Amino acid sequence: MKRFLPLVVTLLPVALFLGARGPAALPTSDPKMATPRYDKTGALVRPEGFERWTFVGANIGMSYSEEAQAGPGEFHNIYTQPEAYAAYAATGKFPENTMFLLVVHEPAQKVSINKSGYFEGPMKGLAVSVKDREHSPEGWAFYSFDEGAKLAATAKAMPTAMCFDCHAKHADDDHVFVQFHPILRQARPRSP
Amino acid sequence: MKRFLPLVVTLLPVALFLGARGPAALPTSDPKMATPRYDKTGALVRPEGFERWTFVGANIGMSYSEEAQAGPGEFHNIYTQPEAYAAYAATGKFPENTMFLLVVHEPAQKVSINKSGYFEGPMKGLAVSVKDREHSPEGWAFYSFDEGAKLAATAKAMPTAMCFDCHAKHADDDHVFVQFHPILRQARPRSP
Numbered sequence: 001m002k003r004f005l006p007l008v009v010t011l012l013p014v015a016l017f018l019g020a021r022g023p024a025a026l027p028t029s030d031p032k033m034a035t036p037r038y039d040k041t042g043a044l045v046r047p048e049g050f051e052r053w054t055f056v057g058a059n060i061g062m063s064y065s066e067e068a069q070a071g072p073g074e075f076h077n078i079y080t081q082p083e084a085y086a087a088y089a090a091t092g093k094f095p096e097n098t099m100f101l102l103v104v105h106e107p108a109q110k111v112s113i114n115k116s117g118y119f120e121g122p123m124k125g126l127a128v129s130v131k132d133r134e135h136s137p138e139g140w141a142f143y144s145f146d147e148g149a150k151l152a153a154t155a156k157a158m159p160t161a162m163c164f165d166c167h168a169k170h171a172d173d174d175h176v177f178v179q180f181h182p183i184l185r186q187a188r189p190r191s192p
Numbered sequence: 193m194k195r196f197l198p199l200v201v202t203l204l205p206v207a208l209f210l211g212a213r214g215p216a217a218l219p220t221s222d223p224k225m226a227t228p229r230y231d232k233t234g235a236l237v238r239p240e241g242f243e244r245w246t247f248v249g250a251n252i253g254m255s256y257s258e259e260a261q262a263g264p265g266e267f268h269n270i271y272t273q274p275e276a277y278a279a280y281a282a283t284g285k286f287p288e289n290t291m292f293l294l295v296v297h298e299p300a301q302k303v304s305i306n307k308s309g310y311f312e313g314p315m316k317g318l319a320v321s322v323k324d325r326e327h328s329p330e331g332w333a334f335y336s337f338d339e340g341a342k343l344a345a346t347a348k349a350m351p352t353a354m355c356f357d358c359h360a361k362h363a364d365d366d367h368v369f370v371q372f373h374p375i376l377r378q379a380r381p382r383s384p
Contacts, residue, residue: 051277051375055247058269061309072264073309077250085243105374112371113362117253117265119372170305179304180311182297183243 033083035097036130043154044143047128050101054085057181060107060118075105075120078181089187094131094174102127104146126151129167129175138164140175225275227289228322235346236335239320242293246277249373252299252310267297267312270373281379286323286366294319296338318343321359321367330356332367 034053037045061073084098108121126145133139142163143155158164164175172178178185226245229237253265276290300313318337325331334355335347350356356367364370370377 051246051379052274054243055269055271057312058250058267059309059311060252060264062306062311063308069308072252075250077247079247082244112364112369113358114254114372116255116261117251119251119254120249120374123374123378166305172304177304180306182312182315186315187243 030083030087030095033081033095033097034099036099036132036135038135039154041154041156042135043156044128044130044141045154046126046145046151047099047101050079050103052082053079053101054082054183055079056085056100056183059180062180072107072118074124075107075118077103077105077120079103085183085187088184089189092173092189094176096131096133098131100129100176102129128155129163131175138168140164140167142167222275222279222287225273225287225289226291228291228324228327230327231346233346233348234327235348236320236322236333237346238318238337238343239291239293242271242295244274245271245293246274246375247271248277248292248375251372254372264299264310266316267299267310269295269297269312271295277375277379280376281381284365284381286368288323288325290323292321292368294321320347321355323367330360332356332359334359 034047034049036047039045056078058075058077060075061069061071062076063069063073079101081099084094087093087095087098103123104125104127105120106122106124107118109116109118111119124146128143128145129140130136130143131140135141136157138160141157143157145151145155167175167177170177173188176184178188226239226241228239231237248270250267250269252267253261253263254268255261255265271293273291276286279285279287279290295315296317296319298313298316299310301308301310303311316338320335320337321332322328322335323332327333328349330352333349335349337343337347359367359369362369365380368376370380
């Protein structure tokens with residue numbers, strides 16, 4: 001026993017650290033990364049705790065149509081897992097199980113001392129993109145959790161004509177609109 | 193020696209964990225929290241690595257004046273340390289050494305398939321608020337790192353009439369405009 005003790009002492013912190021994470025045998029580069037969960041029908045379970053994820057950029061009133069819209073439009077805040085962000089910054093690739101959350105907020109103004117411009121009012125929608133070839137043969141799938149006044153607990157993948165085709169054609173890097181998100185633009189490794 | 197071994201084994205992970213953090217005798221509730229650093233003149237050193245901090249909300253064109261402005265105005269992305277966010281969610285108080293970063297981006301549009309609305313263009317400014325009574329007798333101080341085309345490495349506190357007075361008078365909670373930031377509004381513990 002005695003001669004194994006140094007090994008036990010050495011490995012114990014590692015074991016405790018791993019134990020704290022719970023079971024983790026995930027096919028991603030970083031086993032701490034939150035991964036997509038699906039119900040028995042294959043619908044994506046709404047990711048939670050995104051407040052701790054890495055924010056990559058915001059936008060307002062973004063539209064692909066030239067039609068005039070009333071008012072400023074909605075805010076979108078875009079998040080990804082911290083580990084997906086780190087992998088992209090290090091390698092220029094989004095690992096399998098990367099998720100992007102698009103959190104929708106109503107625009108608000110004229111509260112307190114605010115006189116012009118817009119801040120983010122109540123959250124009113126959530127869309128998620130997931131890179132998971134095991135689940136989606138195209139590599140990426142897109143989900144909307146909008147459901148009237150509240151968010152749905154699960155969502156089926158949208159038809160590819162609704163999101164995938166446009167992301168595949170126009171997004172700057174691997175179906176991700178890196179061009180619109182400053183934190184991703186800045187993280188993207190420069191070509192040598 | 194032998195009878196201390198279990199204690200050594202028990203404490204070693206803790207000791208290693210603390211050791212990995214480096215010296216840490218900080219007057220905050222969470223010793224992992226990034227704390228404000230000052231140079232010899234008392235100027236704040238520009239915080240780095242905010243991409244990993246907790247994003248609490250964005251806004252665009254926010255102004256306290258009723259004067260019309262040309263265009264949509266600038267985007268502001270607001271961040272705080274993850275530990276400050278966690279403390280606020282748990283206790284409703286911002287711990288000493290809380291920092292808020294206001295990251296300024298130019299508005300951009302009509303790139304790629306975008307036809308209307310605005311996304312975040314290049315970063316063009318940084319302001320920071322710091323809760324540090326040891327350094328600032330008023331409790332909070334405000335700093336701007338704007339310096340022409342690039343950001344300054346350090347910044348002196350702004351005169352209180354520039355920021356502090358208004359934050360003290362109008363901000364919802366302890367000099368922080370919680371009312372404008374959805375992630376803080378949501379995290380704020382409800383009164384019992």
